[in-house]
Amino acid sequence: MTANEAKETQMAETKTMDRLASIAAGEIVETRIHPELAEEESILDISDFNLWYGEKQALFDVSMTLPRGKVTALIGPSGCGKSTLLRSVNRMNDLIDTVRIDGSMNLGEGNIYGPGVDVIELRRRMGMVFQKSNPFPMSIFDNVTYPLQINGERNKSVLRDVCEKALRGAALWDEVSDRLQESALGMSGGQQQRLCIARAIAAEPEVLLMDEPCSALDPIATTRVEELILSLRGEYTVLIVTHNMQQASRVSDYTAFMYLGQVLEYGPTARMFTNPLLQETEDYITGRFG
């Protein structure tokens, strides 16, 4: 490295540090959106979305579109609001009394936060996998078919087919096919997480929201889940939060980089990982901060 190059890097770093500091101080920056996204058909339109937990603001003017049938990854340092954004999509934040929002999210034509929206109906159109697995205190079979059962589906053969399909999708079928009637709480942690994935895809949702689905899984199960996500591409729209950069690059078509409640950059994963528009994105992806 020549002295000149070294000096350039250093200068760039100082510049980044300055920008990060000013964001931390409250500056709202424009999201850098790559032009490729304009060509995609969008399924979810988020515009100027703000969210407060009580007095504390967690999301700042988030504007982005989710391309239909594509996998989008949300990356960013811990506490930057990835889960918050994900939970806003199916209005899980409604369950927290202190949450206040501003701005809009449109799923297809309708505003998710519009007046008179049937939240239950909305959530039925989405599947969600949580950061921590949360199987219900019932049999494996009932867990997987829960979204259909609460929707009034009683036909045993339909439920059985759905159960098998979902469990196969979550790479769990071979392990549990002979004990579907046993309690789900007796499974191992990784199995429980895959069960939750099976539950989320059982009702064939339009949008699948995944919050670090692989954080409790071993490498083999992780590979299986990644294969699952890849196989869902095209049919489903997936929004996935991950801390694992390799995973993001393996499974996602698009990646959004979040920092302190703002989306700084959003573009095709390949571009984001090799040639991002922002120095901050590169620094985060290469592990220089975060």
Added chain:
Amino acid sequence: MSRIRANTATALLARGEPMVWLSGGGLVVALLMVAGLVGFVFWQGLTTFWPGPVLQIQTRDGNVVLGEVTRQESFRPEPGMAELQEKSAARALKEELAGGAGRLERRLIRTGNYELTGEHFQWVEQFRIPMGGQTTPPWALVLERTAWGRFYGELVAYVVDDSILSTDSESAWALFRKNHDGAEDPLPEGHALRLRISTGVTHDVPLQDIVRAYAPNQLGLGGKIGVYFGRWFEFLTAEPREANSEGGVWPALFGTVIMTLGMTILVVPFGVMAALYLREYAQGGLMISMVRIAINNLAGVPSIVFGVFGLGFFSYIIGGSIDAIFFADKLPNPTFGTGGIMWASLTLALMTLPVVIVTTEEALAAVPNSMREGSYACGASKWQTIWRVVLPRSLPGIMTGAILAMARGAGEVAPLMLVGAVKLAPELPVDGVFPFVHPERSFMHLGFHIFDLGFQSQNSEAAKPMVFTTTMLLMGIILFLNGAAIYFRSHLTRKFTGSKF
């Protein structure tokens, strides 16, 4: 030096050893108290029905006492006691006094034959008994009768309408066995056992008055065991006799179980619904805090107050209204407008409500929020989430509340005295008469039975052993009900948490 010692002390504290000993000691004290109480009750309760020998005691002054020893004690005699005795007795008394540090031994003999002597029991001091004054006559019989308590006497003959059918005790006994134990109801009329009582005269006891007769001095171990279990069987299945001091406790046993189950069935749904509202629906705030405080205070209200409330509100107001509308033809005799098993169950349900609410609330709070979120994320409504996820998950905790309520309710006596528990109930609350369940009927309760035996009985010496057996039975029932509930709960827990693979 002192520094080092101080360090050792801190190290000891740090290791927690003193706390281990302290908490362990607390446990031991608690266990000893429980074991002492339970052991005492069980020992007394289990030995009550064991048949002891019948003693015939001829005292120095020529009196004869025939009966069973109930208990023994040493006492300090009045100063002038020796002067009142005739010579040989006075000498024995002084010897015993000298040897026993101023105390004398005496035994309480159950002599029975109340209609002849006016006493059930008699104290016999040890010094009054000369050498060889105590015998066990082989044909001394114990008769348990339908009235007047026990009868003790030596079997002389078997009489039918004043003519003697037997020539000796043995054949009289054989006839008795044939005509009493072997006979079907009703027992033959005019038949009687002729017994020689302690004063030497004979007395005829009609067969129809006799519940059980046995000659304890001839009984082998097998025979004694037979009498023992026979009495247990009678205790558990028969109606009480003799102002509850003899016979069985079946109505009280039945009443206790039905009342407790009724209470549980009433209190659990209400308690769970209240807790659900407080925990899942209510938004918090001052009002809810006040409701919680009120519920907790309800747990501290003396139970008799619940009894007064139950009598005033359930019996008189609600029951009175029911009577006025549906049973007007029977007035002024109340049907529902007085104590009854339904009102008792309701009263105790009210009393145990706080227990169920508080434990259920805790169980609901212990359900992880992530489970609720998972359910909502699947598109479940609030009620679906509660019904399918939250309630199943908290069921073991709710069962715990039900168990606690049951234990508290089954052992409660004071409020029951006001709302329907009676000394002697003529009919069971559930029987074969249409409509089979009679919630308006008064009932007998083991707890009240204990109180009645121990403190209201005229023949308290005879009733005392029954207090222990009844207490033991009540404890047994509570243990059984709790055991069943705990088994059910662990079954549920296993079902929900699954086996580890």
